[in-house]
Amino acid sequence: xxxxxxxxxxxxxxxxxxxxxxxxxxxxxxxxxxxxxxxxxxxxxxxxxxxxxxxxxxxxxxxxxxxxxxxxxxxxxxxxxxxxxxxxxxxxxxxxxxxxxxxxxxxxxxxxxxxxxxxxxxxxxxxxxxxxxxxxxxxxxxxxxxxxxxxxxxxxxxxxxxxxxxxxxxxxxxxxxxxxxxxxxxxxxxxxxxxxxxxxxxxxxxxxxxxxxxxxxxxxxxxxxxxxxxxxxxxxxxxxxxxxxxxxxxxxxxxxxxxxxxxxxxxxxxxxxxxxxxxxxxxxxxxxxxxxxxxxxxxxxxxxxxxxxxxxxxxxxxxxxxxxxxxxxxxxxxxxxxxxxxxxxxxxxxxxxxxxxxxxxxxxxxxxxxxxxxxxxxxxxxxxxxxxxxxxxxxxxxxxxxxxxxxxxxxxxxxxxxxxxxxxxxxxxxxxxxxxxxxxxxxxxxxxxxxxxxxxxxxxxxxxxxxxxxxxxxxxxxxxxxxxxxxxxxxxxxxxxxxxxxxxxxxx
Numbered sequence: 372x373x374x375x376x377x378x379x380x381x382x383x384x385x386x387x388x389x390x391x392x393x394x395x396x397x398x399x400x401x402x403x404x405x406x407x408x409x410x411x412x413x414x415x416x417x418x419x420x421x422x423x424x425x426x427x428x429x430x431x432x433x434x435x436x437x438x439x440x441x442x443x444x445x446x447x448x449x450x451x452x453x454x455x456x457x458x459x460x461x462x463x464x465x466x467x468x469x470x471x472x473x474x475x476x477x478x479x480x481x482x483x484x485x486x487x488x489x490x491x492x493x494x495x496x497x498x499x500x501x502x503x504x505x506x507x508x509x510x511x512x513x514x515x516x517x518x519x520x521x522x523x524x525x526x527x528x529x530x531x532x533x534x535x536x537x538x539x540x541x542x543x544x545x546x547x548x549x550x551x552x553x554x555x556x557x558x559x560x561x562x563x564x565x566x567x568x569x570x571x572x573x574x575x576x577x578x579x580x581x582x583x584x585x586x587x588x589x590x591x592x593x594x595x596x597x598x599x600x601x602x603x604x605x606x607x608x609x610x611x612x613x614x615x616x617x618x619x620x621x622x623x624x625x626x627x628x629x630x631x632x633x634x635x636x637x638x639x640x641x642x643x644x645x646x647x648x649x650x651x652x653x654x655x656x657x658x659x660x661x662x663x664x665x666x667x668x669x670x671x672x673x674x675x676x677x678x679x680x681x682x683x684x685x686x687x688x689x690x691x692x693x694x695x696x697x698x699x700x701x702x703x704x705x706x707x708x709x710x711x712x713x714x715x716x717x718x719x720x721x722x723x724x725x726x727x728x729x730x731x732x733x734x735x736x737x738x739x740x741x742x743x744x745x746x747x748x749x750x751x752x753x754x755x756x757x758x759x760x761x762x763x764x765x766x767x768x769x770x771x772x773x774x775x776x777x778x779x780x781x782x783x784x785x786x787x788x789x790x791x792x793x794x795x796x797x798x799x800x801x802x803x804x805x806x807x808x809x810x811x812x813x814x815x816x817x818x819x820x821x822x823x824x825x826x827x828x829x830x831x832x833x834x835x836x837x838x839x840x841x842x843x844x845x846x847x848x849x850x851x852x853x854x855x856x857x858x859x860x861x862x863x864x865x866x867x868x869x870x871x872x873x874x875x876x877x878x879x
Contacts, residue, residue, distance in 0.1 A: 457589045460604065464590055467630040468604050469583050474630045475576040479503045482653030487568055487645040488515045494564065496523075497542040501657045502576035504667070507569060508549065508657050512542030519557070519565060522549065524660055527573050529845050531662050531701065532557040547655055553756060554660050555728060556701035556846060564642040571639065572647070574609040575632065581607075587614035591623065598633050598651065601625040608637065661839075662701050662846045668804025668815065677814055680833040681800055687833045688792035692717045693857035694835075696788070698725060700848030702780045705729060708848075710737075711760045713857040714785070716792030720860045721785045724761035731755040738765060739785050740862050744778065747771045747863065765863035784840045784850050787825055791835055797821065808836050808851070 460468065475481070480503070485496040491514050498509035507525040511532075521535035522545050531554050559566050588606035595601075604624045607614040614621050622637035635647045658666055673681065688694075698710030712723035721739040734751040738744070747769045753759050765771075777783050790796075798820035806815050806828065813828040813836055826847075828837035838850045 455592070457591050457605075459586070460584060460588050460590050464602060464604060465583050465585075465588065467602075467626050467628075468588060468606055468624060469581045470630040471581075471624060471626060471632045472575060472577040472609060473580050475632060476502055476578050478631070478651065478654070480654040480657065482650030483509070483572060484648045484650070485509075485568060485572070485645065486513075487639075487642045488513070488564060489643065491515065492564075495542040496568070498523075498545050499653070499655065499657055500572050500575070502573075504657070504659070505573055505576070506657055506659055506663070507572060508545060510542045510545040511565075512538065512540055514540060515564075516540075516542075524549070524554075524663060525569055526663065526845075527570075529663065530557050530559065530569070531555060531660060531846070548658060549660050551661065554662050554701075555707040556662065556703075556705060556844060558705045562641050567639040567642050568645055571609065571635075571637070571645065575635070575647075577610065581610070584614075587621075594625065596625060596633055599627060601627045601633055661699070661849055664847050665806065665815075666804055670801045670803050670817070673800055673802050673816070677802055677816070678800070680814075680829055681816060681827070682795050683833055684796075684827075684829065684835060685792050685794055688716045688835060688854070691834065691854035694788075694852040694854045695857065696721075696723070696853075697851045698723060698781065698784070698849070699851075700781060700784070700842070701844060701846045702842045702848060703844055706844075708781060709756055709758055710781070711758055712737075713760070713860060714739075714789055714852075715857055715860055716789065718860065719789055719793070720862075721789055722761055722765070722860045723781075723785065724758055725781060726751065726755035726758040728755050734758060734761075736761050736765065736769075736771075736863075737781065737785070738771075738860075738863050739776075739782065739789065744774050744776055744782055745771045745863050746774060763858055764861050767864060771863045780840055780842045780848055783823055784838060784848055787823075787840065788835070788838045788850050788852065791827065791838070796825070796827065809853075811836060813837070 480499060480501045483496065483498060483500050486493065488494050493513045494511065494515040495513040496509045496511055498507070500507050505527060507523065509523045509525075511519045511521060511523050518534060519532055520538055522533040524531050533550060533554050584606045588604065591603040591605055593600060593602055602625075604626055605618070605621050606624065608622055620638050622635055624632055625634035626632055631651060633649055633651065637645050639645050693713060693715040696710075696712055696714055698708060698712075700708040700710075702708060707728040708725050709728065710723045710725035712721065714721035719741045721737075723737045725735040725737055727733065727735070732750060732752070734749050736747040736749060738746075747766070749766065749769055751758065774782075777786060796818045798818045801817050801819060803815045803817050803826070806813055808828055808830075811830045813830045816827045816829060818825045818827065824841040826837075826839035827835060828839070830836050834854050835852055837852065840848045840850075842848050
C-alpha cells in the first residue's frame with residue numbers, strides 16, 4: 372500500500388502567484404558556541420569589542436590631555452638662552468673688519484638704501500654708489516627731504532640735483548639712464564644732515580686696509596641677513612684713527628665671512644642715527660650727467676679720419692655760416708645758467724639771452740662781436756629753464772656795458788665756439804668716446820694743453836654739435852649748436868659813462 376510522503380515542516384509554502392519557483396539563498400547559521408551555546412549567544416563578541424574600543428579611546432584621550440598639559444607647563448617655564456655677551460675680536464674678525472673698505476673698493480659698486488633722521492625729519496636715499504669713479508646716484512625721499520627731493524648725483528666735491536617737489540614721499544630706485552634736463556649745481560648749507568651722510572658713503576671704500584682694530588673693537592652678535600650670515604662688529608668710523616669714547620656712538624658693521632660689508636649703523640653729527648644697507652649684487656655701471664662730464668669713455672689718439680674732421684672743422688663751419696645755440700652751465704656757488712641765441716661764423720658774432728635760475732625774473736643779454744663783449748640786464752616772464760632767444764634788434768632803451776673778452780665761463784665758451792670757425796683747435800686732441808646728441812652719432816674730442824679744458828662734439832659729417840668747457844666749479848658747461856642760417860646780429864650801442872667811455876662791465 373502506497374503511503375504519501377510526509378510534508379517537510381521547514382519547507383516554504385508556495386506563493387499564490389504561479390510561476391517558476393526560485394530557490395532562496397541559504398542563511399549561514401553559526402555553529403553552537405562552546406558548552407553547547409546556541410545562536411542567541413553570538414551577540415557577546417561585538418559587545419566585548421565595543422567595550423575594548425571605548426577603553427582604548429579613553430586611554431588615548433588621557434594621554435593627549437597629559438601631553439597638552441606638559442607642553443603648556445613647558446612653554447610657561449621655558450626661557451630663551453641668554454645671548455652670547457660682547458667680547459673682543461678674534462684675529463680673523465679683526466682682519467675682516469680692517470679689510471672691509473678695500474673689499475668695497477675692489478667690488479667697485481653697490482646698491483644702497485639709507486635712512487636717517489626720525490619722524491618729520493626722516494630722509495631716505497635709494498640708488499647706487501660707485502667707489503671707482505667715485506660717484507653717487509640717488510633718489511631722495513621721505514618727509515625730511517626738503518629742497519633735495521628728487522634725483523641727486525655727487526662726487527666728493529660736487530653735488531648736482533634734479534629737484535622734483537611733486538615726487539611721491541617714498542624714495543624709489545632712480546632710472547638707470549638719468550634724465551638729461553633740469554640738473555643744477557647745489558650747495559648744501561652748513562650743518563645740513565645730508566653732508567655727513569654723503570661723506571660716509573664715499574668713505575666706505577679705500578685702496579688700502581685700515582689698521583687692525585684692537586681694544587676699541589668688539590664682537591656683538593651673529594645674525595642672518597637676506598644675503599646670508601654676518602658678524603655684527605663694532606669699531607671706528609670708516610677712515611677714522613680712533614673710535615668714539617661712548618660705546619653707543621661707535622658704528623656697527625654687519626660683515627660676512629669674506630669681509631664684505633652688508634650693513635652699517637652709526638650716529639653722525641647733524642644727521643643722528645644713520646642706517647645704510649648695501650645690496651652687493653645690484654651693481655650696474657653708472658652714467659654721470661653732463662654737468663659731471665658724462666660717461667668717462669676710453670681716451671685714445673685720433674684716427675686719421677677723425678684727425679681730418681678736426682682739421683677741416685673751420686671750413687665746414689664757415690660754409691654753414693652760423694648756428695642756433697642753447698646754453699646749459701653751472702658755473703659757481705648755486706649759479707645755474709640757461710641760455711638761447713645764435714652765433715655767426717661768417718661775421719664772428721654771437722648773441723645770447725641768459726637766465727639765472729636763482730633770479731628767474733631777470734635776463735642777461737650777452738653780445739660778442741669781433742671787437743668786444745657787451746651785456747645788458749632786462750626783465751623776463753618766460754620759464755628760466757627754457758628761456759627764449761634774445762630780442763632782435765638788441766634793445767636800445769637799456770644799459771649796455773662793455774667788458775673784456777673772456778670775463779667769465781659763458782664768454783669763454785662762446786669764444787671757443789666762435790673760434791672753432793676760424794682755425795683748427797690747438798693742443799693735443801684725444802678722442803674720449805662715441806656718444807649721441809639729438810639722435811646724431813658724435814665723437815667727443817677733448818683738447819688738452821690749453822688754459823681751459825675744452826671738448827668738441829663732432830658728428831660724422833664733420834660739423835660741430837656741442838662745445839664743453841670745464842668750469843671753476845669742477846662742472847662742465849655746454850653750448851649746443853644746430854648749424855644753419857641765422858638772422859643778422861647787429862651790434863648794440865653801449866651806453867657811455869660819465870667820461871664818455873663805455874660803462875664798465877657788470878659782475879655778470
